[in-house]
Amino acid sequence: MALSNLNQFLKTFFTTHECRILSREEGVFTVQLTEEMDKALMNRPFYWHYMKKMGKTGDPMQLTFITNSEKREYKGEWIHFGSPRLQQIIHHLKEKERYTKLYQKDISAQNKALYPWLVTNIKISYIGKQMKEELFSIGLNLVNGMMRTKMMDLLKNISLQMTIPDYCYSISPIIMPKSGYKRIENVLKQYIQDQNHQWAEESLRTLDSELKLLHHFYKDNQDENEEQLLKEEMDLKNRYQPTIKLQVVNGGIFYLSKSLT
Amino acid sequence: MNQLDIKYDNNFIENLNLKLKKETPLSSWELFKLAYDAEMFTLTPNFDGLIAVNHLPHLKPLPHQIKAAKQVVENMNGRAILADEVGLGKTIEAGLILKEYMVRGLAKKILILVPASLVNQWVKELNEKFYIPAIAYRKNYSWEHCDVIIASLDTAKREPHQEDILQIDYDFIIIDEAHKLKNHRTKNYSFVKQLKKKYCLLLTATPIQNKLIEIFNLVSILKPGHLGNYESFKKKYDKQSNHTDKQYLKQLIQKVMVRHTREQTTMSSSKRKIKTVWINFSPEEQAFYSKLDKDTYSSPLVKLTLLREICSSREACFMSFKKIMEKQNQENNSNLVHNFIIEIEQLPHHAKAKKVIDLVQKIGDEKVIIFTEYRATQYYLQWYLQQHGISSVPFRGGFKTGKKDWMQKIFKDHAQVLIATEAAGEGINLQFANHLINYDLPWNPMRLEQRIGRIHRYGQEKDVYIYNLAILNTVEEHIMKTLYDKLNLFEGVIGKIDDILAELKLNNLETEVKNIYRQSETSGEMKIKLDNLTSIIQGQTLSESGDQYGTV
Numbered sequence: 001m002a003l004s005n006l007n008q009f010l011k012t013f014f015t016t017h018e019c020r021i022l023s024r025e026e027g028v029f030t031v032q033l034t035e036e037m038d039k040a041l042m043n044r045p046f047y048w049h050y051m052k053k054m055g056k057t058g059d060p061m062q063l064t065f066i067t068n069s070e071k072r073e074y075k076g077e078w079i080h081f082g083s084p085r086l087q088q089i090i091h092h093l094k095e096k097e098r099y100t101k102l103y104q105k106d107i108s109a110q111n112k113a114l115y116p117w118l119v120t121n122i123k124i125s126y127i128g129k130q131m132k133e134e135l136f137s138i139g140l141n142l143v144n145g146m147m148r149t150k151m152m153d154l155l156k157n158i159s160l161q162m163t164i165p166d167y168c169y170s171i172s173p174i175i176m177p178k179s180g181y182k183r184i185e186n187v188l189k190q191y192i193q194d195q196n197h198q199w200a201e202e203s204l205r206t207l208d209s210e211l212k213l214l215h216h217f218y219k220d221n222q223d224e225n226e227e228q229l230l231k232e233e234m235d236l237k238n239r240y241q242p243t244i245k246l247q248v249v250n251g252g253i254f255y256l257s258k259s260l261t
Numbered sequence: 262m263n264q265l266d267i268k269y270d271n272n273f274i275e276n277l278n279l280k281l282k283k284e285t286p287l288s289s290w291e292l293f294k295l296a297y298d299a300e301m302f303t304l305t306p307n308f309d310g311l312i313a314v315n316h317l318p319h320l321k322p323l324p325h326q327i328k329a330a331k332q333v334v335e336n337m338n339g340r341a342i343l344a345d346e347v348g349l350g351k352t353i354e355a356g357l358i359l360k361e362y363m364v365r366g367l368a369k370k371i372l373i374l375v376p377a378s379l380v381n382q383w384v385k386e387l388n389e390k391f392y393i394p395a396i397a398y399r400k401n402y403s404w405e406h407c408d409v410i411i412a413s414l415d416t417a418k419r420e421p422h423q424e425d426i427l428q429i430d431y432d433f434i435i436i437d438e439a440h441k442l443k444n445h446r447t448k449n450y451s452f453v454k455q456l457k458k459k460y461c462l463l464l465t466a467t468p469i470q471n472k473l474i475e476i477f478n479l480v481s482i483l484k485p486g487h488l489g490n491y492e493s494f495k496k497k498y499d500k501q502s503n504h505t506d507k508q509y510l511k512q513l514i515q516k517v518m519v520r521h522t523r524e525q526t527t528m529s530s531s532k533r534k535i536k537t538v539w540i541n542f543s544p545e546e547q548a549f550y551s552k553l554d555k556d557t558y559s560s561p562l563v564k565l566t567l568l569r570e571i572c573s574s575r576e577a578c579f580m581s582f583k584k585i586m587e588k589q590n591q592e593n594n595s596n597l598v599h600n601f602i603i604e605i606e607q608l609p610h611h612a613k614a615k616k617v618i619d620l621v622q623k624i625g626d627e628k629v630i631i632f633t634e635y636r637a638t639q640y641y642l643q644w645y646l647q648q649h650g651i652s653s654v655p656f657r658g659g660f661k662t663g664k665k666d667w668m669q670k671i672f673k674d675h676a677q678v679l680i681a682t683e684a685a686g687e688g689i690n691l692q693f694a695n696h697l698i699n700y701d702l703p704w705n706p707m708r709l710e711q712r713i714g715r716i717h718r719y720g721q722e723k724d725v726y727i728y729n730l731a732i733l734n735t736v737e738e739h740i741m742k743t744l745y746d747k748l749n750l751f752e753g754v755i756g757k758i759d760d761i762l763a764e765l766k767l768n769n770l771e772t773e774v775k776n777i778y779r780q781s782e783t784s785g786e787m788k789i790k791l792d793n794l795t796s797i798i799q800g801q802t803l804s805e806s807g808d809q810y811g812t813v
C-alpha cells in the first residue's frame with residue numbers, strides 16, 4: 001500500500017496528540033509540538049532535564065513539514081515515505097499503540113447491550129532467502145466464538161470511544177481472552193500449514209547445497225579448521241534456515257453492538 | 262512441509278490482560294488505527310523486488326546500479342563481490358543493497374570496514390543518501406552497542422577491538438577496497454574470515470590483479486567451496502589452464518560477482534529507437550554519381566571522398582573539386598574537373614536535404630540535432646532549412662567554449678534545429694533534445710557513438726530517436742548494410758568492437774574500410790571484402806561474450 005495521503009496521516013497523528021496545526025497550504029504545514037511530542041520526536045533530553053531542574057516549563061518546538069516534493073525549497077523538512085522523521089513517527093506508533101479497550105457509540109435506542117470481541121492485527125513474516133509479510137486483522141466474539149477476518153475494515157465504519165457510553169452495559173465474556181487468542185493462533189497455524197511453501201523448500205535446498213560446498217572446502221584439513229567450519233555452518237543456517245514469525249501488531253478488547261456482527 | 266519453524270507471539274495476550282487489569286492508559290481508536298495503517302504501508306508484500314528505492318525518492322540510482330542491487334538481493338542471496346570499474350558507484354550499489362535488507366528487517370547489526378581515509382565519506386553518504394544512521398568508530402565506543410558502525414580495517418583488527426568484534430553476530434558486513442584481502446596469509450584475511458556474518462559485500466575495482474588465486478581468496482570469504490578448495494583450485498587454474506576450464510571458472514565467478522565497465526553503463530533507461538531512412542537520388546543526381554564513379558582519372562581515395570561528398574551535398578563535392586582544380590590548374594586534365602564543376606552547379610536541391618525538411622516537419626515542435634561530416638553541407642542545410650521557415654544554429658568543434666555555450670543556449674531556447682559538424686567531444690550535453698538525424702554516417706563508428714552520446718546519456722528521460730539517412734545505390738548503402746546493420750553499431754556496442762579490433766590487430770574500422778575501397782577493382786569484390794571483415798568481427802564478438810569475469 002502506498003502512503004497515499006501523507007498529509008492526512010500526519011495531521012491525525014499530531015492532532016490526536018493535541019498538537020496544533022499552525023499553518024497549512026498545499027503541501028506544506030507547521031505543527032506546534034506539545035511537551036510530550038517534543039520529548040518523543042526531537043531528541044533533546046538534556047534540554048528537558050535542565051528545564052525540569054530549573055523548575056521552568058520549557059518551550060516545545062515547532063516543526064514544518066513539506067509533503068509536496070516540488071516545494072522542497074521551503075524552509076522545513078521534506079517528509080516522504082523513507083524520510084527519517086516519518087520512520088520515527090511510524091516507529092513511535094508501532095511502539096506505543098499496541099493495546100486498547102474500546103466501546104461502540106451511537107447505537108440504537110432498543111439494544112443497549114455491548115458484546116466483547118478480541119481483536120488482533122497479526123503480521124506473519126516468511127523469512128528464507130528473501131522475506132515477505134502478510135497482515136491479518138482477526139476478531140473473535142468472546143461470547144459465541146464467532147470469528148471474522150478484515151476486522152479493521154468493519155471497525156473503520158463505526159464510532160468508537162474509550163469509555164462505555166451512557167445507558168449501555170457490557171456482556172461478560174464467556175471465552176477468556178487468552179483462550180480466545182489461542183483459537184485465533186490455531187486458525188493462522190492452519191492457514192500457514194495449508195500453504196505451498198516453495199520458498200522454504202528452495203531456501204532449504206540452497207542451504208543444503210552450500211553446506212556441501214563448505215564441507216568440500218574443508219575436507220582435507222577439517223580438524224585444524226573445526227572452529228572456522230562451525231562458524232561458517234552457523235552463518236549459513238542463520239542466512240537460509242526458513243522461519244515463519246507471527247507477531248501481533250496491536251489488539252485489544254472491543255465492545256460492539258449485536259447488530260454490527 | 263513438515264519441518265517448518267514457526268515462532269509465535271507469546272507476549273501479546275499476557276500483556277493485554279495485564280494492561281486491562283491494571284487500568285493503565287490504552288490507545289485511543291485514532292492512534293490504534295493509525296498504528297495499523299502504519300504497519301500496512303511498511304509491509305513487505307513480496308519476496309522479490311527492491312523496495313528500498315521507495316524509501317529514497319531523492320536518490321536517482323543509475324539503471325546498472327539498480328540492476329546490480331537486484332541481482333545481489335535476488336540471485337546472490339546477499340553475498341557478493343561488487344567489482345564495477347572505478348567511478349560507477351559501487352557505494353551506491355552497496356547502500357541500496359544494505360538499505361534493502363534493513364527495510365525488510367533482515368539486517369540490524371552492521372559493520373562496515375573501509376580505508377581510514379574513506380570513513381567519513383561513507384558516514385556522510387549512508388546518512389545523507391540512504392538515511393542509514395551509520396556512525397564512525399571513535400575511541401571508547403562500544404562495538405556491541407552501535408548498530409551501524411564504520412571503521413577502518415586496521416582499527417578493527419587491532420586488539421582489543423578484534424576480540425569484541427569477533428564476539429558479535431553481524432547481519433551485514435561491507436568491506437571496501439577488498440583487494441586488500443586477496444592474500445590468504447595476511448592478518449587482514451584471517452580476521453575477515455572469522456567474522457560472524459549473514460550478508461556480506463566485498464567492494465573492489467580490481468578483483469584480479471595478478472593471479473587467479475586472488476579471486477579464489479575473495480570468493481572463499483563469501484562462499485567457501487564455491488571454487489573448490491585451495492589445493493584443487495591451485496592445481497586446476499593457477500598454472501596454464503585450458504580454455505574450457507577458464508570458461509567454466511568465469512561462469513562460477515559470475516554467480517558471486519557483479520562487474521560493469523564504463524562502456525556498459527552509459528545507457529540510461531531511455532531507449533534508442535533507430536530508423537534507417539532510405540533515399541533515392543533524383544535522376545540527374547544519379548547520373549552524376551554514376552559518371553563520377555566511372556571516372557578513372559582521380560585516385561581511388563580521392564574518388565571515394567568525392568562520392569561520399571556528393572551523397573551529402575553538391576556544395577561539399579564542389580568544394581573538393583575546387584581544391585583539386587586550384588592544385589592542378591596548370592595541368593591539362595583540369596578540363597575534366599571543370600566539366601564536373603559545371604555539372605554540379607546544375608544539379609537540383611539535394612534529395613537528402615529535401616528529406617530532412619520532411620523529417621523535421623514531421624517531428625513537429627521538438628528539438629532536432631543534425632550531424633553532418635562536411636562544413637559545406639552544414640552551411641547549405643542551414644540556408645535550406647531557413648528557406649522552409651525552420652530556425653537552426655550551427656555548431657562546430659572549433660568554436661570557443663563561450664560560443665559553444667551560447668549556441669547551445671540559443672538552440673535550447675529559440676531554435677528548433679542544431680546542425681553540428683563534429684560531435685565536438687565533451688563539453689556539449691544536449692539531453693533536452695531526443696531526435697538526432699545522422700545526415701551522413703561517419704566511417705569511424707566511435708564518432709557515431711560520440712554523436713549519439715550527446716543526447717543519449719544520464720539525464721535523458723525520453724527515448725532517443727535516431728534517423729540515419731542513406732542513399733540507395735551508392736557507397737552509403739554499402740556502408741550502412743555491411744557495417745552498421747550487421748554489427749549493430751547503433752546499439753552502443755562500439756566499445757566492444759574497439760577491443761575486438763585491437764585483438765584482431767586491425768586498425769580502426771575507418772582505415773580498414775578505406776583500404777578495402779582502395780584495393781578493390783569492382784564493387785562486387787569490395788562487397789565480398791567488406792563482408793569478410795564484418796564476419797571476422799562478428800565471430801570475435803561471439804567468442805568474446807562471456808569472456809568477462811563477473812555478471813554484467
